[in-house]
Amino acid sequence: MREEQTKTTTERLIFHVDVNSAFLSWESVRRIQEGLPDLRDIPACIGGDPTKRTGIVVAKSIPAKKCGVQTGEPVAMALRKCPNMVIVPSDFDLYVRCSRAFKKICASYTPVMESFSIDEVFLDMTGTSLLYPDPIAAAHEIKDRIYEELGFTVNIGISTNKLLAKMASDFEKPNKVHTLFPEEIPEKMWPLPVRELLFLGKASEKKLIKAGIRTIGDLAHAREADIQTLIGKKNGHQLYQYARGIDDSPVKAQPDEAKGFSAETTFNEDIISIEQVNPILLAQCDIVAARMRRKKKKCTSVSVTFRTLEFRNRSHQTKLPNATDVTDEIYHCAKQLFRESWKGEPLRLIGIAVTGLTEDDFEQLSLFEDPEKKEKSRKLDAALDAIRQKYGNDKVTRASILNGTQGIARKAKAQMKNDDNIRKNIKH
DNA sequence: CTCGGCATCCTAT
DNA sequence: CTAACGATAGGATGCCGAG
Numbered sequence: 223m224r225e226e227q228t229k230t231t232t233e234r235l236i237f238h239v240d241v242n243s244a245f246l247s248w249e250s251v252r253r254i255q256e257g258l259p260d261l262r263d264i265p266a267c268i269g270g271d272p273t274k275r276t277g278i279v280v281a282k283s284i285p286a287k288k289c290g291v292q293t294g295e296p297v298a299m300a301l302r303k304c305p306n307m308v309i310v311p312s313d314f315d316l317y318v319r320c321s322r323a324f325k326k327i328c329a330s331y332t333p334v335m336e337s338f339s340i341d342e343v344f345l346d347m348t349g350t351s352l353l354y355p356d357p358i359a360a361a362h363e364i365k366d367r368i369y370e371e372l373g374f375t376v377n378i379g380i381s382t383n384k385l386l387a388k389m390a391s392d393f394e395k396p397n398k399v400h401t402l403f404p405e406e407i408p409e410k411m412w413p414l415p416v417r418e419l420l421f422l423g424k425a426s427e428k429k430l431i432k433a434g435i436r437t438i439g440d441l442a443h444a445r446e447a448d449i450q451t452l453i454g455k456k457n458g459h460q461l462y463q464y465a466r467g468i469d470d471s472p473v474k475a476q477p478d479e480a481k482g483f484s485a486e487t488t489f490n491e492d493i494i495s496i497e498q499v500n501p502i503l504l505a506q507c508d509i510v511a512a513r514m515r516r517k518k519k520k521c522t523s524v525s526v527t528f529r530t531l532e533f534r535n536r537s538h539q540t541k542l543p544n545a546t547d548v549t550d551e552i553y554h555c556a557k558q559l560f561r562e563s564w565k566g567e568p569l570r571l572i573g574i575a576v577t578g579l580t581e582d583d584f585e586q587l588s589l590f591e592d593p594e595k596k597e598k599s600r601k602l603d604a605a606l607d608a609i610r611q612k613y614g615n616d617k618v619t620r621a622s623i624l625n626g627t628q629g630i631a632r633k634a635k636a637q638m639k640n641d642d643n644i645r646k647n648i649k650h
Numbered sequence: 651c652t653c654g655g656c657a658t659c660c661t662a663t
Numbered sequence: 664c665t666a667a668c669g670a671t672a673g674g675a676t677g678c679c680g681a682g
Contacts, residue, residue: 270669278669296668339663423661456675457660484671533667537657
């Protein structure tokens, strides 16, 4: 057996657990509980309103996939391929609950679990051989227990590092366990198209194919220096290592500290006047500033982003003289950045981001700040944060409070609602 | 020259 | 017909001005 041959002090055993069509599966579980048909058996997807330009397919059933429906495509386009497809709006609160239950089961098999996304975890099973002598049997146990207790299927990939485990979990779906041990790489990984390698996206694929590198095996057998010339020094090195199955990154039980927060919104109607812009920026600043306060962080840098009708993106950022978590200060900065960079072209998207996060240890007083004004802003922030605490985080925005008193704020709120499933109006 | 800041691009869920 | 289509996050890269 391979245990005997390859057992060394450094050999690891890593599982990657991936919920099959997560959002759709989770919706299906709820619907079955309500006596409704199983979305997984019919052409169905989780997606936005097809009449809106923000409406895209977020998750699809296998029958919908057979119709040619692809994740990320506009719902309107998917409907042309698959006219009888059922479209279900997303319910992020449900997904968070399902995700927690899923991760709780996974975590019971090892103390070293990394939450990779809402529906994926890595498990470091190294050293669990006394409890689970057969890794494949252990994976089946995890998979089957999730299905029995929670009603949805997962794929599990098994190998000696995260990359290979993740590649393995992406093999045949659903409800499957696959291995991709190093000795299986030539047979199972090298024949795949380069695009299937983790972190090898569309742009790199295009360059590699142009150079005649089509499969992961082609990449693994190329000269590293050539790859670096094609797709960059660092990326070239990393993807070359990946193609050979090399990945030493640890399973991180503790998530990294957030490096920044952002909020962006695509609108159904073009943004053409600064009167439309400001309430949007305020709402977005409010969201990211509230997040900073909740995480006890302050930012030292603010940036605004926008997208024209031709999908040209522009961004503009600046450093702050002092770290802050005050909504009004970020808003003031964002307004100025926007004014400086917008030439007045119609826009379909506006967003802001804060970066350069620091611990919000102590009050840094600037000589140029007005302490009374700052105190007022803080009190307003605190009042809204208290309401958020009561009604649920992210469910209260300044725009929703302003609803009815200001036409533009109402409009901004209506537009924001359509693409943020977490945020809901405080009323009704 | 190097370094930090900035704009843009790439990739993932 | 094309590409991107969506929100959020993180990283890489190339340019530019300051020292």
